[in-house]
Amino acid sequence: MPDLSAPIKIWYRQFPPTGTKWPIVDAKFSTSKRISPQPYFSLIDSGADISILHIELANALGIDLKKLAPAKFSGKSVSGDYKFWLLPDPINVEMYGYSFNFKFAVIDNINLIWPCILGENSIFDVAKVDFQKFKGYFEIRFRQDIN
Amino acid sequence: MKAVNLSKILKNYTSGWISLSHDQKKVIVQDKTLEGVLEKLKKIGNPKGFLMKAVKDYSHYAG
Numbered sequence: 593m594p595d596l597s598a599p600i601k602i603w604y605r606q607f608p609p610t611g612t613k614w615p616i617v618d619a620k621f622s623t624s625k626r627i628s629p630q631p632y633f634s635l636i637d638s639g640a641d642i643s644i645l646h647i648e649l650a651n652a653l654g655i656d657l658k659k660l661a662p663a664k665f666s667g668k669s670v671s672g673d674y675k676f677w678l679l680p681d682p683i684n685v686e687m688y689g690y691s692f693n694f695k696f697a698v699i700d701n702i703n704l705i706w707p708c709i710l711g712e713n714s715i716f717d718v719a720k721v722d723f724q725k726f727k728g729y730f731e732i733r734f735r736q737d738i739n
Numbered sequence: 740m741k742a743v744n745l746s747k748i749l750k751n752y753t754s755g756w757i758s759l760s761h762d763q764k765k766v767i768v769q770d771k772t773l774e775g776v777l778e779k780l781k782k783i784g785n786p787k788g789f790l791m792k793a794v795k796d797y798s799h800y801a802g
Binding site: 603604605606607608609610611612613614618628629630631632633646648649651652704705706707728729 | 741742743744745746747749750756758772773774777780781785787788789790791792794795796797798
């Protein structure tokens, strides 16, 4: 069992219209072409096996989706099938003083409500996430053996 | 620090992208595109804050 960092306590954020609470982390992204000037609200989602960037965020990071050919991979969600691009190169993600390179998909849907969704293949590989929504917060303990 | 309730701050921002202030108490800039927000942030010296999509309803999401 790898050593874990001290817990980082993050409060759920509440969103309109009803104050729904979501487990959101603040993640800064960078590629060889661009660095985000501010962190993006990124949803932690254990129900996603892949991690996803909004198409506009991918563009803002200098990723040319046209060079990747039409979105052809097909995924399944609660709302049905979706098409996505699998980015060939990992994206650097900085969160709470830790830096990682994660692989992302870009969904061909401009209406995705989150800039980023961190799924099983990213944050859950590098941290223990303890959801305590009934207390209003969750805790992240990053692995010490990989950062 | 307790849970941050953004419901009131965000209720008038229902589309496009926004930059939220670092203290999460107000919207710094807004635009219909993310590139538009990034351009506006650059013009004001890239202050600290958070970037997010503006959506009317963040509830009933499952994925």
